[in-house]
Amino acid sequence: MLVLLRSTVFNTLMALSVPIWVIVFFLAVPFDFRWRFAVARSWGHAMLWLLKVVCRLDYRVEWEGKLPKGPCVVLCKHESAWETMGQIVMFDAPQSWVMKKELLYVPFFGWAMYFFHTIAIDRSAGRRAVDQVIEQGLERLRNEQWVMIFPEGHRMPVGKTRRYGISGAVLAKEAGVPVIPVCHNAGDFWGRVQFGKQPGTVRMVIGEPIDPTDKSPREINEQAQLWIETQLRQISPDRDYEYPTAEEAVAACRRNGPR
Template sequence: MIYLRSALFNTFMMLSVPLWVAALFLVLPFGYRARLGIASSWARTNLWVLKHVCRLDYSVEWRGQLPEQPCVIYMKHESTWETLAQMAVFRVQQSWVLKREILRIPVFGWGMFFMRPIAIDRRGGRRAVEQLVSQGQEKFAEGNYVMIFPEGHRMKPGKTRRYGMGGALLAREAGVPIVPMVHNAGDFWARVQFGKRPGTIQVVVGDAIWPGERSPQALNAEVQLWMERELRRISPNRDYEYARAEDAVDAAQRHGRWKR
């Protein structure tokens, strides 16, 4: 039944994409807020279908208040689920940082292009960081929160890697905080997993962490430590390669990723 339900959900999700892109095209003259409304309704609809077809729901625990001013939001990336959920959890005007290759995906990439994301070349090194900082500040001026997966790509549950510097540098340069968000979606819908196990995904949104005078590396280390500790709290039975969050962050800082 898990595979049957998952197949039904995947079919619905794929068929909904061209309808979403067509709707985005129709509201282009009405500005970004109208496009974001279409994108948000698409995400919430897919989450509703996921809940009722696959019996996979979610709950959100707020550990602090989301700042009224636009800021950087760091999210754990281990599933496709959070790419949908970010629009339901954070009901604010938002811009997404993503790899440029996504814009080349037929149909879906066209829709993402309409959403004016910060599309970076991950191989661009310093140029990619400078692009993120420059465009991120432009998005702040437009009233958008900047949504970032600091690990860069989806990770296996229980793994992490050194966070990219772009988000922390943007926060410091703009004088805005980072708000961290973790979840255990990978326990139910992993990155290469077809089946979606029923249950309730736990989401935790932390309090704002201000950069102050710290270096981007030090800021990232603090945020990552909070996120790794929370993951061990909400998913204590995972097969963590490092049992202690402190050891995980230390390894990521020294080696760039988890040992294999």
């Protein structure tokens, strides 16, 4: 009961915060993109603080290596709404998010995303969506913006994964920029369709950059997925995984054919 009460308070405060921050965001639109990103990042900080104070849900970040100085492509596990806030806070660099175009129609949030240099794709468009990510992603990277991608395409149930979409790996290969794999266990506390936010500490692990040189997009994808699934089994060993080992998960995704 206490979890539901705290979660209701948090959801209410988050919903009320969005139009306020969007108004501030629009005031920053005439200025440099970094101003807009700073406003968005302040919202992320505020939401993570609220989660800690209201829902007793904290987080810890673990870095496995140094981040490159230039822009990168980030491939992040997607199983919660938490990581949409987490990434914007953890990476102190202007970001461009790959997202489904339907989100642009969400009042306030979607309107702001239109001015946030997002790459809004039609997920049913197949190869055209991949081409869009590559074309617009190259432009964003040239402008020193990091490209943030959830390669599983949508939030996955806890313990499951799917074959990663190829667009992020192709983009990194063509741009010659590193891929940063990101793993977390936010789904243990805030599931994809879960109203209640359980108290605890989300662990986010940010991996060593993957150099795309001498690797095919498929090899980049599989290396990122293998690392993420391996880390996940270390930070959340008690989950009911669809595939007991990370190697089995990647092999099963490979057998499912290209996406």
